[in-house]
Amino acid sequence: MYKLLLSWRYLRTRYIALASIISVTLGVATLVIVNAVMAGFTAEANKRLNGILSDIVVESHSLNGFGNPEWHAAEIGKVVGEDLAGMTATVHVPAMLSIPIAESEYLTRQVNLIGVDVATYAEVGDFAKYLLHPANHDRLCFTLHEDGYAPNRADFPKAGWRYRRERVAYERAYRTQVEIERERARRAETGPAASAEVPADPYGTLVAPDPYGAQPAESVTQDPMTAQSVGVILGIAVCSQRVKDEDGVVRDFFFCRPGDDVKITLPTAGSPPKVISDVLTVVDMYESKMSEYDSTLAFMPLEQLQHLRGMIDPQSATRYVTSILIKLKPGTDLNAVRDRLQQRFPVRRYPYRIQTWRDMQGPLLAAVQLETTILNILLFLIIAVAGFGILATFYMIVVEKTRDVGILKALGAPSRGVMSIFLGYGFSLGLAGSGVGLVLGLLFVRYINQIAAGLEWVTGRPVFDPTVYYFQEIPAIVQTHTVVGVMVGAVLIAVLASVLPARHAAKLHPVEALRYE
Amino acid sequence: MSSTRTLPCHPVAVRPVWRGSPESSCEDTPTDDARWQLTARDLHKTYHKGKLSIPVLRGVDFSIRRGGFTAIVGQSGSGKTTLLHLLATLDAPDAGEVNFEGRRIDNLAPFSRDRLRNRSLGMIFQFYHLLPELSTVENVLTPIMISEGVWRYWRSRRVYTKRATQLLDMMGLAHRLHHKPRELSGGEMQRAAIARALIAQPKLLLADEPTGNLDRQTGHEILAILRSLNRDQNLTIVMVTHDAAIAQQADCTVRLVEGRVQSE
Numbered sequence: 204m205y206k207l208l209l210s211w212r213y214l215r216t217r218y219i220a221l222a223s224i225i226s227v228t229l230g231v232a233t234l235v236i237v238n239a240v241m242a243g244f245t246a247e248a249n250k251r252l253n254g255i256l257s258d259i260v261v262e263s264h265s266l267n268g269f270g271n272p273e274w275h276a277a278e279i280g281k282v283v284g285e286d287l288a289g290m291t292a293t294v295h296v297p298a299m300l301s302i303p304i305a306e307s308e309y310l311t312r313q314v315n316l317i318g319v320d321v322a323t324y325a326e327v328g329d330f331a332k333y334l335l336h337p338a339n340h341d342r343l344c345f346t347l348h349e350d351g352y353a354p355n356r357a358d359f360p361k362a363g364w365r366y367r368r369e370r371v372a373y374e375r376a377y378r379t380q381v382e383i384e385r386e387r388a389r390r391a392e393t394g395p396a397a398s399a400e401v402p403a404d405p406y407g408t409l410v411a412p413d414p415y416g417a418q419p420a421e422s423v424t425q426d427p428m429t430a431q432s433v434g435v436i437l438g439i440a441v442c443s444q445r446v447k448d449e450d451g452v453v454r455d456f457f458f459c460r461p462g463d464d465v466k467i468t469l470p471t472a473g474s475p476p477k478v479i480s481d482v483l484t485v486v487d488m489y490e491s492k493m494s495e496y497d498s499t500l501a502f503m504p505l506e507q508l509q510h511l512r513g514m515i516d517p518q519s520a521t522r523y524v525t526s527i528l529i530k531l532k533p534g535t536d537l538n539a540v541r542d543r544l545q546q547r548f549p550v551r552r553y554p555y556r557i558q559t560w561r562d563m564q565g566p567l568l569a570a571v572q573l574e575t576t577i578l579n580i581l582l583f584l585i586i587a588v589a590g591f592g593i594l595a596t597f598y599m600i601v602v603e604k605t606r607d608v609g610i611l612k613a614l615g616a617p618s619r620g621v622m623s624i625f626l627g628y629g630f631s632l633g634l635a636g637s638g639v640g641l642v643l644g645l646l647f648v649r650y651i652n653q654i655a656a657g658l659e660w661v662t663g664r665p666v667f668d669p670t671v672y673y674f675q676e677i678p679a680i681v682q683t684h685t686v687v688g689v690m691v692g693a694v695l696i697a698v699l700a701s702v703l704p705a706r707h708a709a710k711l712h713p714v715e716a717l718r719y720e
Numbered sequence: 721m722s723s724t725r726t727l728p729c730h731p732v733a734v735r736p737v738w739r740g741s742p743e744s745s746c747e748d749t750p751t752d753d754a755r756w757q758l759t760a761r762d763l764h765k766t767y768h769k770g771k772l773s774i775p776v777l778r779g780v781d782f783s784i785r786r787g788g789f790t791a792i793v794g795q796s797g798s799g800k801t802t803l804l805h806l807l808a809t810l811d812a813p814d815a816g817e818v819n820f821e822g823r824r825i826d827n828l829a830p831f832s833r834d835r836l837r838n839r840s841l842g843m844i845f846q847f848y849h850l851l852p853e854l855s856t857v858e859n860v861l862t863p864i865m866i867s868e869g870v871w872r873y874w875r876s877r878r879v880y881t882k883r884a885t886q887l888l889d890m891m892g893l894a895h896r897l898h899h900k901p902r903e904l905s906g907g908e909m910q911r912a913a914i915a916r917a918l919i920a921q922p923k924l925l926l927a928d929e930p931t932g933n934l935d936r937q938t939g940h941e942i943l944a945i946l947r948s949l950n951r952d953q954n955l956t957i958v959m960v961t962h963d964a965a966i967a968q969q970a971d972c973t974v975r976l977v978e979g980r981v982q983s984e
Contacts, residue, residue: 204873205865212853610849613810614916615838616866617831713810717849 205611206620210627213600214635220628223596224636224697226589231637231693234582235644238685240651241575243678248571251493254329256560257289257528258537261544264554266296267472268514268525275527282547283540289326289530294318294508296525298469300501302442302459309466310458312441314501316469318508321345327530330502333491334436335359336461345434345504347486352461358454367462367484371427432464433507434486440498442485461485467501472512472523481511495567537561586693590700593632597625597704608708609716618709625705626698633697637690648679756819757786757956758807758924763816765802776802778979779816784958784972789950791970792960798976800960801928807958808841808926809833821923838867842917846929848909850901856912857897860884863920880919887915891945907938914945925949927959931966943969 214220261279263269272292280287298316301309321343325331331343335353338344347367353359360366442465443455459465463485470476483503491497505524509515514523531540537559544557561568601608608621647654655666655677667677763780766773776799784790794800805811806818809825818826825836837843850859864880865873873880888894891911893904901909910930917925927946931939943966949955961967975982 204868204870205862207870208858208865209851209853216853606849607851607853610851611862611866612834613808613837613843613845613849614863614866615834615836617834620866714805717810717845 205616206623206627209607209624210631213604213624213628214631217600220593220596220600220632221635223592224589224632226592227586227633227636227693227697228640228643230582230586230589231640231689232644232647233585234579234689235641235681235686236647236651236679237578237582238575238689239644239648239679239681240677241571241578242680242682242685245568245571245575246680247678248493248567251329251491251496252564252567253560254332255491255493255496256563257291257327258531258535259529259541259544259557259559260563261527261529261548262295262556262558263525264556266470266476266525267474268294268523269553269555270516270521270523272522272524272527278547279527279529279544282543283529283531286531286535286540287529288532289323291320291323291327291528292505292524293320293324293526293528294505294512294514294524296469296508296512298467298501300437300441301466301468302463303465304458310442313499314438314441315499316467316501316503316508318505319343319502320505324528327528330489333489335439335488335490339487345436345486347431347434347462347484352487360457360460362461364462366460367431368428370462427464431484431486432482433484433503435465435467435483436487436489436502437465437485438497438500439488439490440494441501442488459485461487467503469512472514479511583692583696586696590696593629593697593700594703597629597701598707600628601625601704601708604708605711605716608711609713609718612711612713613717621711622705622709625701625708629698629701629705630694632701633694636697637693640693641686641690645681648681651679652676755785756783757788757821758958759783759819760803760807761817761819763803763806763818764814765799765806765811766814776979777806777813780976780979780981782974782981784956787950787954787956788972789947789957789970790959790972790974791967792958792974792976793962793964793967794976796962799979800962800976803976804926804928804958804960808843809837835867838863839920840923842920842922842925844910844913844917844925844927844930846932848901848906848913848933850909850912850916852901855898855900856888856893856904857881857884859901859912860888860916860919862916867920884915884919887918888912891915905938906934907941910934910938910942911945914942914949918949923956925955925957927957929960929962931961931963939963939966 261275269275276290276292279290294317296316296318298314300312300314302312304310319330325343331340334340334343335356336348336351337354338348338351348363350361350363350365352362361369437459439455442459443457445453445455448454464482465485466480467483468478468480471479489497489500489502509522509524515521516523529540531537541557541559541562548555548557611621611624612618652667658666760780760782763777764775765777766775768774780799780803792800792803802811806813806826809818809828813826816826817824820836820840825833828836850856851862854862861880861884864884868876868880885894885897888897888911891914893908893911893915896904896908896912901912904912910933914930925946930946931942934942946957946959947969950957957970959966959970967973
C-alpha cells in the first residue's frame with residue numbers, strides 16, 4: 204500500500220518529473236497522428252486501388268493478347284468456383300493521346316488505353332463510381348450526355364452535347380470569318396482594307412480552332428453537331444492541370460472536356476505492330492483521386508479497340524484480349540485463388556501473369572509500409588530519448604529521497620518494495636504522459652484538416668497540397684491496435700527508464716541513507 | 721555526565737546498578753537467558769574510508785532485560801549510534817553477535833531482518849525522520865502499510881486508522897492528524913515518530929537521541945512519554961543519548977568509551 208501511496212504522492216508533488224514526460228506526451232501524440240494519417244492514406248489508397256484493379260488480374264505478356272476469352276472465363280469460373288463475384292475481359296495498350304490546345308498545337312500525353320466491356324466491366328471494380336456524370340455511375344456507356352457533368356464540382360466547365368454544338372457552331376463561324384478576312388485581304392491589294400469582326404469566344408477557355416485545318420474533327424466523317432466519334436473516358440489528370448488561382452484556391456484547368464474530340468495513336472496487334480490513329484470523342488472523365496491512375500488511364504469500348512487494333516480474326520471471328528479481371532466475393536483468400544489459377548494456367552503453356560491487386564501494387568504498398576515503419580522507429584527513438592530524460596530526473600529524485608528510502612528500510616520495507624515505489628512512479632508517469640499524448644493525438648486527428656488550414660493561414664505555405672495527393676482532405680483512421688501498441692511502448696520506455704534509479708534506491712544502505720544530508 | 725552513575729548492564733564486565741524498584745532490578749548473571757531480551761556479545765565494527773580503517777566498536781558486551789529502560793551514553797564518536805544500528809539490524813557487525821529474545825539476529829536473511837524491524841522493533845530518531853509527503857496519520861500507519869498487502873490493508877484500513885488515531889491522541893496530536901510534517905513543531909514530530917514506532921506493537925523500542933534536537937522542556941516531555949511507555953506498557957526501551965540528565969532517567973546505563981563498555 205505504501206508503494207502506491209508514495210508513487211501517487213511523488214507524482215503529485217514532483218512537477219519536474221511531469222516536465223520530463225512532456226517528450227513522452229509529444230512522442231505519443233505524434234505517433235498517434237502519424238499512424239492515423241498513414242493508415243488513412245493506406246486505407247484510402249487500398250480502397251481505390253482495389254476498386255480500380257479488381258481482385259485478381261490474368262494478364263498476357265504480349266500486346267497481341269490471347270484468344271478465346273470465353274473459354275478462359277469458363278476455366279477461371281471452374282477454378283474459382285463459388286467465390287467468383289464477377290469477371291470481365293479487357294485490352295490494355297499503351298497509346299499517345301493528342302489534345303488540341305491552340306492553333307496547330309497539341310498536348311500529347313502517354314496513356315494506358317483500356318478497352319472495357321460495357322456490360323461487365325462495372326462488376327469487377329468501382330470504375331463507374333469514379334466517373335463524373337451521375338448517369339454513368341448506374342449504367343456505363345460511351346455516349347455523350349447532353350450536360351450534367353460533375354454536379355458536385357462548381358468549377359467544372361460546361362460539357363456535353365450542348366457544349367459540343369455551341370463549340371462547333373463557334374468554330375464554323377470563326378472559319379467563315381477567317382475566309383472572309385482572307386478574301387478581303389486579297390481584294391485589299393487593289394483597295395482599302397476593311398476591319399474584320401471575329402465573333403467573341405463564348406467559353407473563355409476554349410481554344411481557337413486551327414484556321415489552316417489539321418483539326419481532329421476533320422477526320423470525323425459525320426456532322427459533329429449531331430454525331431460523336433467513338434467515345435473515350437479520360438483520366439481527369441490526363442486532360443487537366445491542377446493549379447492555384449490568385450485567391451489560393453486549387454482549381455483544375457481542363458485542356459479538353461466531354462464533348463471535345465481528341466486524337467489517339469496506338470500500335471496495332473500483330474508483328475511488327477503498325478501505328479494507327481483515330482479520333483475519339485471525350486464522353487466522360489474518370490477521377491479515382493489516385494494521381495497515378497488519373498494521369499495515365501483512358502478507357503474506350505472493348506469491341507471498337509479490338510477492331511482498331513485488328514484483334515478480331517476475320518476468318519474465325521475469334522476475339523483477342525490482353526487481360527481478364529476477376530472480382531471475388533468478400534473474405535476470399537486472394538493468394539489461394541491466385542495460386543490455384545497459376546496451377547491451372549502454368550506459365551510454360553500459358554504465358555500469362557496472374558497477380559492479385561496487392562501483388563501489382565506491391566512497390567507502392569511496400570513503400571507506404573516502409574515509410575510507416577521508419578516513422579514509427581524514429582518517433583519511438585524520440586520517446587526513448589525522453590526515457591533518458593526520465594532516467595536523469597529519476598536519479599535526481601532518488602538522490603533527493605535518499606533519506607526517505609533509509610526511513611522506509613528502517614521501518615522494515617524490503618528492497619524490492621523500495622524499488623517498486625520508483626518503478627510504480629515511472630509507470631504512473633509513463634501512463635500519465637502517454638494518456639495526455641493520446642488525448643492530444645486524438646484531438647489533433649479529429650481536427651486535422653482544420654489544423655492544417657490554420658497552419659497554412661499562419662505560415663502562408665501549403666501543409667497539405669491537394670495538387671500532389673489528389674485527396675481533397677487529409678485522410679486519417681485511428682486504429683485501436685496501433686494506439687494500444689504506442690501506449691504500451693511509451694509506458695514500457697518510462698518504466699525501463701526508471702529501472703536503474705529504482706535499483707539504485709533499492710540498493711541504498713539504510714544507515715547511509717539515514718545519515719544522508 | 722560525571723554526576724551520572726554509569727551502570728553497564730553487562731553482568732560480566734561490571735555489576736549493574738539499578739535505580740528503580742527492587743522487583744524489576746537488573747540481574748547480574750547472564751545465565752538466566754529468559755530475563756535478557758537483548759544481548760550483545762563481543763561486537764566489533766570498523767568503518768573503512770579508502771585505505772583508512774576507523775574502528776568504532778571494539779568488543780561490546782552487554783545485556784538488556786525485558787521491560788528495562790536502558791540508556792547508552794558516551795561522547796561523540798564513541799560508537800553509540802553505530803551500536804544502536806547493530807541492535808536494530810540496520811547494519812551488520814564485523815564480529816560478535818546480537819541476540820533478541822534468544823534468537824541471533826545479526827546474521828538474519830534480509831527478508832527476516834526486514835520483518836523483525838517491521839514487527840518487533842520500533843525506532844525513533846533524533847531528526848524524527850517522518851516522510852514529508854505523508855500526513856501525520858499516514859506516517860504513523862506506514863509500518864502497517866509495509867507489513868500488510870494492499871488488499872488486507874484496504875480491508876482493515878478503518879481498524880488501523882483508529883489505532884493510529886488513538887496513538888496520536890495519546891501523544892496529544894489528535895488535532896494534527898492530517899497535517900504534513902513540515903506543519904508540525906519539533907516536539908510534535910517526535911511524538912508522531914513515537915506513535916509510528918508503536919503502531920506495530922513492538923517488543924523493543926530503540927531511540928537514537930530522541931531529545932537531541934529539542935529544547936529542554938520538550939525533551940523532558942518526550943522523555944516522560946518514553947518513561948510512561950516503559951512503566952505502563954512494560955515496553956523495553958534502549959535510548960542513545962549524550963545528555964547525562966536524560967540518561968539519569970533510565971534504569972540502566974551502558975557507557976561507551978572508545979568503542980568499549982566502560983567498567984566502573
